[in-house]
Amino acid sequence: MNSHVTSAAERKVRVDLGDRSYDILIGPGLIAAAGKEIASRLKGRKMAVITDENVAPRYLQPLMASLNVNGIDAVSLVLPAGEKTKSFDHLIPVCETVLGARIERNDAVIALGGGVIGDLTGFAAGIVRRGSRFIQVPTSLLAQVDSSVGGKTGINSPHGKNLIGVFHQPDLVLADTDVLDTLSPREFRAGYAEVAKYGLIDKPEFFEWLERNWQSVFAGGPARIEAIAVSCQAKADVVAADERENGLRALLNLGHTFGHALEAATEYDSARLVHGEGVAIGMVLAHEFSARMNLASPDDARRVETHLKAVGLPTRMADIPGSLPPAERLMDAIAQDKKVKGGKLTFILTRGIGQSFVADDVPASEVLSFLKEKHPR
Ligand SMILES: NC(=O)c1ccc[n+]([C@@H]2O[C@H](COP(=O)([O-])OP(=O)(O)OC[C@H]3O[C@@H](n4cnc5c(N)ncnc54)[C@H](O)[C@@H]3O)[C@@H](O)[C@H]2O)c1
Numbered sequence: 001m002n003s004h005v006t007s008a009a010e011r012k013v014r015v016d017l018g019d020r021s022y023d024i025l026i027g028p029g030l031i032a033a034a035g036k037e038i039a040s041r042l043k044g045r046k047m048a049v050i051t052d053e054n055v056a057p058r059y060l061q062p063l064m065a066s067l068n069v070n071g072i073d074a075v076s077l078v079l080p081a082g083e084k085t086k087s088f089d090h091l092i093p094v095c096e097t098v099l100g101a102r103i104e105r106n107d108a109v110i111a112l113g114g115g116v117i118g119d120l121t122g123f124a125a126g127i128v129r130r131g132s133r134f135i136q137v138p139t140s141l142l143a144q145v146d147s148s149v150g151g152k153t154g155i156n157s158p159h160g161k162n163l164i165g166v167f168h169q170p171d172l173v174l175a176d177t178d179v180l181d182t183l184s185p186r187e188f189r190a191g192y193a194e195v196a197k198y199g200l201i202d203k204p205e206f207f208e209w210l211e212r213n214w215q216s217v218f219a220g221g222p223a224r225i226e227a228i229a230v231s232c233q234a235k236a237d238v239v240a241a242d243e244r245e246n247g248l249r250a251l252l253n254l255g256h257t258f259g260h261a262l263e264a265a266t267e268y269d270s271a272r273l274v275h276g277e278g279v280a281i282g283m284v285l286a287h288e289f290s291a292r293m294n295l296a297s298p299d300d301a302r303r304v305e306t307h308l309k310a311v312g313l314p315t316r317m318a319d320i321p322g323s324l325p326p327a328e329r330l331m332d333a334i335a336q337d338k339k340v341k342g343g344k345l346t347f348i349l350t351r352g353i354g355q356s357f358v359a360d361d362v363p364a365s366e367v368l369s370f371l372k373e374k375h376p377r
């Protein structure tokens with residue numbers, strides 16, 4: 001470990017956004033060090049910690065103790081776990097807890113959990129008092145490599161994923177890598193799909209590294225921390241260049257147009273499909289669709305599927321338990337995607353491994369006949 005680093009962090013990634021820049025600290029022991037890290041960066045001494053029922057029994061008390069020891073007075077709220085929590089019903093108690101504790105703008109709201117808690121809490125922080133300080137303590141692999149970074153916050157609608165929300169950047173991200181040891185294998189794999197995504201967007205050498213080293217990433221230790229740090233740096237670079245998704249940032253949506261439609265189609269039922277699994281299936285579909293449009297070789301799609309299958313991720317719509325609505329209904333969700341412009345579909349397509357690009361004006365008729373072909377029925 002670097003001797004000049006005073007915290008437990010092994011790696012630090014900076015998200016450069018002018019006066020809204022912030023650090024992502026990555027490494028073991030960061031929950032225990034949270035109070036010190038937060039107190040040294042923020043003036044506020046009142047905070048609300050929002051978490052879920054799986055994370056709370058393991059990590060809430062250590063976080064609260066670390067805050068208290070460093071002079072921070074904190075309240076907490078424990079919500080049900082799972083994607084359905086990203087809803088108006090759960091947004092209300094988060095806002096009321098923050099207001100009830102008289103958290104001022106310069107105090108902070110802390111998300112302790114996976115992407116569900118991070119997106120919901122970030123949204124509450126973005127709207128309470130028209131914007132309050134926000135700290136992410138991501139506890140799932142997915143949240144550590146993706147959702148805690150970049151300021152997209154929000155909730156779902158029956159019309160589609162993340163359709164209600166705001167951009168609201170955190171002031172600090174503390175990714176304690178020790179906590180990943182208690183994540184279920186299924187949730188670890190789901191987070192890994194977003195790690196692989198960075199390779200498939202524009203880092204073919206990272207994808208090759210993952211093909212060779214994924215077992216070490218799953219096992220823990222330096223390869224895991226390296227994969228998290230590479231992912232955070234990749235996301236930080238994109239967010240710094242295009243914070244509000246006017247262009248380049250849409251690349252981070254690789255696999256998501258199909259994936260989000262599948263999540264809406266399964267009614268956000270985490271027992272059937274979780275976000276990272278939808279992204280895995282969506283990335284295979286995006287590569288296959290690119291091959292069908294003669295943009296890429298079908299070999300690339302096969303290579304992506306082989307790797308994601310090897311780690312144990314679902315790669316086909318048929319892998320989702322239960323029946324799916326017809327392709328036409330999936331198209332309804334796709335038509336509600338936030339990337340749609342003037343009614344025209346935008347997809348992230350590819351010319352090969354690590355050669356993704358934003359394709360505007362993708363013909364809906366092509367997407368529909370592709371989905372009909374792939375649909376398990
Ligand atoms: N804002 C963004 O940029 C962004 C990026 C990617 C995904 N997302 C969103 O993130 C969500 C998915 O996040 P997720 O995969 O973290 O799901 P999640 O928040 O539901 O967490 C997954 C499961 O793991 C449990 N868990 C979390 N940390 C744990 C730990 N250390 N030990 C034991 N159990 C733990 C949770 O309780 C939950 O049951 C989706 O809603 C997705 O849309 C947002």
Ligand SMILES: O=C(O)C(=O)C[C@@H](O)[C@H](O)[C@H](O)COP(=O)(O)O
Nearest residue numbers: 146150152161162249252253256338
């Ligand atoms: O940060 C981004 O930008 C992403 O697209 C990251 C995705 O992994 C994430 O799932 C995001 O929430 C999707 O964004 P959305 O705008 O399609 O809701």
Ligand SMILES: [Zn+2]
Nearest residue numbers: 194256275279
């Ligand atoms: Zn995602």
